[in-house]
Amino acid sequence: MKKTSKKQEIKKVFSKDPGPWNFYSRAGNKYFLMDWIFKKILFISGVSIFFLVLMIFIFLVLNSMPSIKEFGFRFFLSKSWDPVFEKFGALPFIAGTIFTSFLALLISLPFSLSISLYLGEFSKSGFFSGFLKNSIELLAGVPSVVYGFFGMFVLIPIVRYLEIKFNIEPYGVGIFTSSIILSIMIIPFSASLGREVIELIPQDIKEAAYSLGSTRYEVIKRVVLPYAKSGITAGILMALGRAFGETMAVTMVIGNSNVMPKGLFSPANTMASLIANEFTEAVSRIHLSSLIEIGLVLFIISAVFSIMGKIFIHKFSITENG
Amino acid sequence: MKKLLKLAVSALAVISMFVQPLKASSVELIGAGATFPYPLYSKMFDVYNKEHGIKINYSAIGSGGGIRQLMAKTVDFGGTDAFLTDKEIREMPGSVVHIPTCIGAVVFAFNVPGVPELNLTPDVIAGIFLGKIKKWSAPEIRKINQNVKMPDINIVVIHRSDGSGTTFIFSDYVSKISNEWKNSVGTGTSLKWPCGLGAKGNPGVAGLIKQIPGSIGYVELIYALSNKIPFACVQNKSGIFIKPSLLNTSIAANVELPDDMRVSITNTNEKNGYPICGFTWIIVYKEQNYDNRSFEKAKELVNLLWWITHQGQRYTEALHYASLPKEAVVKAERIIQSITYNGKPIIK
Numbered sequence: 001m002k003k004t005s006k007k008q009e010i011k012k013v014f015s016k017d018p019g020p021w022n023f024y025s026r027a028g029n030k031y032f033l034m035d036w037i038f039k040k041i042l043f044i045s046g047v048s049i050f051f052l053v054l055m056i057f058i059f060l061v062l063n064s065m066p067s068i069k070e071f072g073f074r075f076f077l078s079k080s081w082d083p084v085f086e087k088f089g090a091l092p093f094i095a096g097t098i099f100t101s102f103l104a105l106l107i108s109l110p111f112s113l114s115i116s117l118y119l120g121e122f123s124k125s126g127f128f129s130g131f132l133k134n135s136i137e138l139l140a141g142v143p144s145v146v147y148g149f150f151g152m153f154v155l156i157p158i159v160r161y162l163e164i165k166f167n168i169e170p171y172g173v174g175i176f177t178s179s180i181i182l183s184i185m186i187i188p189f190s191a192s193l194g195r196e197v198i199e200l201i202p203q204d205i206k207e208a209a210y211s212l213g214s215t216r217y218e219v220i221k222r223v224v225l226p227y228a229k230s231g232i233t234a235g236i237l238m239a240l241g242r243a244f245g246e247t248m249a250v251t252m253v254i255g256n257s258n259v260m261p262k263g264l265f266s267p268a269n270t271m272a273s274l275i276a277n278e279f280t281e282a283v284s285r286i287h288l289s290s291l292i293e294i295g296l297v298l299f300i301i302s303a304v305f306s307i308m309g310k311i312f313i314h315k316f317s318i319t320e321n322g
Numbered sequence: 323m324k325k326l327l328k329l330a331v332s333a334l335a336v337i338s339m340f341v342q343p344l345k346a347s348s349v350e351l352i353g354a355g356a357t358f359p360y361p362l363y364s365k366m367f368d369v370y371n372k373e374h375g376i377k378i379n380y381s382a383i384g385s386g387g388g389i390r391q392l393m394a395k396t397v398d399f400g401g402t403d404a405f406l407t408d409k410e411i412r413e414m415p416g417s418v419v420h421i422p423t424c425i426g427a428v429v430f431a432f433n434v435p436g437v438p439e440l441n442l443t444p445d446v447i448a449g450i451f452l453g454k455i456k457k458w459s460a461p462e463i464r465k466i467n468q469n470v471k472m473p474d475i476n477i478v479v480i481h482r483s484d485g486s487g488t489t490f491i492f493s494d495y496v497s498k499i500s501n502e503w504k505n506s507v508g509t510g511t512s513l514k515w516p517c518g519l520g521a522k523g524n525p526g527v528a529g530l531i532k533q534i535p536g537s538i539g540y541v542e543l544i545y546a547l548s549n550k551i552p553f554a555c556v557q558n559k560s561g562i563f564i565k566p567s568l569l570n571t572s573i574a575a576n577v578e579l580p581d582d583m584r585v586s587i588t589n590t591n592e593k594n595g596y597p598i599c600g601f602t603w604i605i606v607y608k609e610q611n612y613d614n615r616s617f618e619k620a621k622e623l624v625n626l627l628w629w630i631t632h633q634g635q636r637y638t639e640a641l642h643y644a645s646l647p648k649e650a651v652v653k654a655e656r657i658i659q660s661i662t663y664n665g666k667p668i669i670k
Contacts, residue, residue: 083485084493084508156533171478172533173519256483256520267519269483277522280357280384281485281511283410288386 057299064293066286075293081258083278088290090297092260096268097298099261100175100250101243104182105236111183112190112239113232119191120198121224133195140188148252151181156253163265173255174267181249186239193238197231198224230313237309244302247272271298349622353380355388355401358426358487358542359602362641363401366634374629376622385487385511392418392605395613398623400605403487404511405584417608419657420583421627424635425644427543427571427599428491429553433531434458434538435473440554441466441563444589444597447556448500450477450538452507453517458536466557473536480530480539483520485511491600492540495588543571543599544642558597559589570596571644579653599644604630610663617663624668627658 067075071088078089115136123129156172159180163170201224209219225232255267256277271294282288353363360382367378380401383391388400393414405420430447432440437458446462449455455462459474482489490511497504507513521530524545531537531551538554543566546553555563564570574595575587589597604627610620631646631654638645646654661668 080514082514083512084510084514152529152533160534169476170534171519173530251483251522252526256522257518258514258520269520273483277484277520278512279386279485281386281487283386283389283404283511285413287512288390 057296060292060296060299064289064296067289067293070286071290075290076297079260081274083282083284083287086284086286088286090271090290090294092258093269093271093274093294094297094301096175096254096261097244097270097272097301099268100179100182100254100270101240103175103179103264104186104243105240107179108183108187108190108239109236112187112194112235115187115191116194116198116232116235117220117224120195120228121220124199136188136191139184140192144185144246144249145252147181147185147249151177151249151253155180159265168265171255171265171267173253174265175254175261176264178250178254178270181253182243182246185246185249186242189239189242190232190235193235194228194232197228197235200231201227233309233313237306240305240309241302244298244305245272246270247276251276271295349376349616349619351376351378351398351619351623351626352396353378353388353399353401353604354383354391354397355380355399355604356385356403356487356602357382358403359401359424359643361544362424362638362643365637365641366630369637370626370629370634374625376626378626384485386485389605392607398606398619399627401602402605403600403602404490405586405601405603406605416612418605419608419661420603420605421631421654421657422583422601422603422646422650423630424638424646425571425575425587425599425601426487426491427566427574427596427644428488428495428540429543429546429566429598430538430556431528431531431541431546431551431553432538433535435475435535437467437470437472438552439470441557442554443557444499448496448503451479451481451496451516451518452500452503453479475536478534478537479515479518480527480534480537481513481515481518481520482523482527482540484522486523487511487600487602488524488540488542489513491588491598494586494600495598498586498589540598543568547642556597558593558595559591560593562593564594564596566596566598568639568642568644570594571599572647574599575601575644575647575650579649581653581656583650583653583657601650606661608661609665610661610668620661620663621668624658624661627661628655628669631655631658 067088071078075088075090076094077091078087079091080087080089081092082088115132119129119133155177159174159177160170160172163172205227206219206223209223214222250270251273254269254273256269256273257267258269258274261268275291275294275298278287279291282291360380363380367380371377382401385402385404388397388402389406389410391397392400395415403426406414406418411418430440430442434440443466446455446466449462456477457474458472458477464472490509493503493507493509493513496507497509507516519530521527521539524541527539527541528545528549528551531539541551541553543553545551553566555565557563573592574590574597576592576595577587577590579585583601583603585601587600606623606627610623611617631651635645635651659667659669
């Protein structure tokens with residue numbers, strides 16, 4: 001009895017309000033309130049992500065103000081990073097980041113593409129493909145410091161051996177070594193997304209191609225790849241984002257030289273690696289602020305590539321009409 | 323169900339009464355800063371907690387972080403490997419004092435095939451790290467290492483890539499022995515390196531040295547000793563080649579010390595002192611009554627500092643740190659006595 005009266009009371013108060021409380025009158029559905037709450041939670045989560053990104057951006061801009069004021073646009077053109085005399089320029093690190101990331105992408109692309117084709121088209125199930133799938137997932141889960149160790153103790157001696165053969169200064173560390181490590185780290189991202197997209201291609205289209213006398217290679221070239229292009233690109237972009245931001249593994253094998261990279265095998269440094277290295281001991285205001293501005297640049301570059309990718313996907317994706 | 327819950331809560335309350343030490347002072351001190359003395363501090367604070375029932379939380383986030391956190395008044399004390407410059411002291415919201423806690427040394431680890439022992443002079447060190455001496459077979463190096471055959475391979479310099487007190491002590495030394503270094507590179511926790519490869523932390527530097535024949539780099543003495551890494555002898559100001567050890571390091575600090583203890587002891591005048599070493603400090607505000615801090619907390623902090631510079635010193639040797647020499651302890655005492663609460667000294 002008591003319960004009903006309470007409900008009636010609530011009903012009385014809110015009956016004129018068209019809001020969610022009036023769940024008795026709306027569609028007669030008692031779960032309307034739940035539905036409304038669920039929708040709001042989703043909305044709030046979505047919006048808060050947007051605000052989070054915005055707040056990170058604002059934080060970065062505010063904290064890099066001293067450096068922006070001091071160096072202005074020279075920050076992006078200067079090659080000197082001198083914490084003692086407080087002259088800061090980001091060019092070597094921007095170059096290092098972009099150089100290593102794109103090289104890693106280039107190295108990983110044939111592997112990730114063939115893995116996704118194999119798992120998505122040739123061998124969708126079975127023991128071996130299951131094994132392969134799990135191994136790739138495992139690769140994605142390995143902590144980056146472990147990749148760093150692998151690079152340090154396995155890759156560096158191999159690269160050193162190559163460098164001695166080619167008569168290059170045999171450091172073993174540098175752009176080439178870190179690109180290889182990065183390429184191994186990003187393969188899972190592009191491969192698994194590519195596989196999922198390839199699996200989704202309608203069977204009837206492929207069968208139509210086969211019925212016209214296409215070979216398997218032709219089907220892949222003419223049907224599968226064009227169809228999966230946008231998904232593969234999305235995977236590549238995700239992989240690129242990962243490569244941009246990778247810190248620990250890169251720090252361990254890149255050589256951490258704060259100078260412009262001179263060649264494929266020369267030691268260099270990336271933005272993420274520099275921040276991780278110098279942030280803890282940066283005492284002076286301008287040093288700290290310059291490091292944060294590097295973070296801001298990294299943020300913007302990542303955003304630009306992500307947006308560029310979105311446009312790319314949009315342009316090349318096959319729609320119902322196209 | 324509710325009864326059970328009530329019972330559980332009351333039982334928990336009774337238990338917690340016993341668990342909490344019966345001492346009235348349940349003060350907890352928070353510190354942050356240098357990673358270099360962290361093994362020593364964590365041992366000292368553990369012992370201090372057992373003896374005095376005061377819990378001390380120290381997070382090894384780096385000297386820069388320690389200074390910033392003290393500036394923001396989020397910690398009771400900061401740890402730093404480089405003393406604050408005059409400019410930094412002016413930027414602090416209050417007057418800050420430095421209390422030395424121990425001495426660390428920096429040694430040169432090397433990987434030169436066929437060379438088990440290496441002698442270095444100041445000129446050679448400056449030449450190598452400025453990138454001017456490029457080969458191990460250079461006449462300058464051969465001259466001081468006549469009993470070994472130096473191989474004809476390139477020198478690869480390995481330095482710290484992360485900002486570090488070790489780099490500070492190293493660069494402070496090289497700035498004293500080489501004008502060119504002083505004017506072009508200078509002293510700091512992070513530097514603009516003229517040559518070489520960077521690696522993160524002592525393990526990173528030691529790892530790269532192991533990997534690359536012909537390499538030389540600098541690591542902390544404690545790290546080299548506990549990992550049995552061979553290191554070079556360095557010629558000091560008196561012309562003697564010194565094999566770094568805890569004793570030589572302590573001797574190096576037997577010099578005239580200023581009252582505020584903001585002193586660099588590299589390139590010491592002492593005859594048997596190892597030239598590349600430095601104090602590490604704890605920094606606190608001189609006036610402890612800020613942000614509504616209780617007198618109790620201030621007193622516990624001062625007691626802790628006194629303990630570190632006296633009884634706590636017995637833990638240094640076992641962890642491969644050099645203890646404070648007598649004169650440094652006397653100066654530290656005076657500094658601790660100068661810490662005040664409402665303008666009155668906390669201990670006499």
